[in-house]
Amino acid sequence: MSSARLIDGKAISTQIHSETLARTRALKEKYGVIPGITFVRVGDDPASKAYVRMKGAKADELGIRSDTIVLDEQTPQAELLALIDKLNRDPQVHGILVQAPLPRHIKEDEIFSGIDPNKDVDGFHPLNVGKLLLGQNPLFKPCTPAGVHELLIRTGVPLSGAEVVILGRGNIVGKPMAAILLQKEKHADATVTLLHSRSRNIAEHCRRADILIAAMGQAHFVKADMVKPGAVVIDVGVNRVDDPQAKNGYRLVGDVDFEAVRQVAGAITPNPGGVGPMTIAMLLANTARAAERGVS
């Protein structure tokens, strides 16, 4: 049986990182500006810790100054908003990222709305989300869907008129992914179907897809018989499954049953090594953009 081409997110993210590095060098040489990003983490979620650590390490490599502020799990929302207000007014801080998920007593939407849209490198502020939906050139696009878009563009996947099926309607991936791909624009113009937990005939919808994007957060949900032969399959999922063999008792798997689906798909992202590195690449490109906007 034939096997799908692998879409190498690691290699494509490396390319984007080198473009970002050229931009941060130019900012420093021409304007004496060092782009800065501040990460805010609330509580002790182990996955969030790992993500923020990875993002910070890559920022440093690219000439982006990064700070991480860690707040106690019990921190009142007002205190987090006050911190954001301070960061909004700090000229050294070009980008602010409050890592989700937040503790239950904090309203995520109120936090994202509190970030200055000009520093919203996550692309979650309602102004940027609204502009994205309206096709009005948002200041920043959310990093994971923007990363998937960039993967599709840079691997030459035709998008105009393509049948795209997205699994998952979350605000971080599914909804903005749909908004990006349905625009009347170059590298978009797709026919987008957004499926969710109440959708009927999920497998049937998936089998129509030229491009299938799985972002619903269920381990190995997408099976081989849900994929049209030759389709492009993008796996955004990061799920913990128990694994007694593993050092920490679990391992991370995607939303796609990779070994089976790769026998049917035309191209597929590995997971890890597909979408994950692209999210970081887009975040740091957004941070360079935030700093560039400050000098032009």
Ligand code: GUN
């Ligand atoms: N949690 C999972 N993905 C993201 C992201 O892209 N940004 C933030 N802030 N939190 C997340």
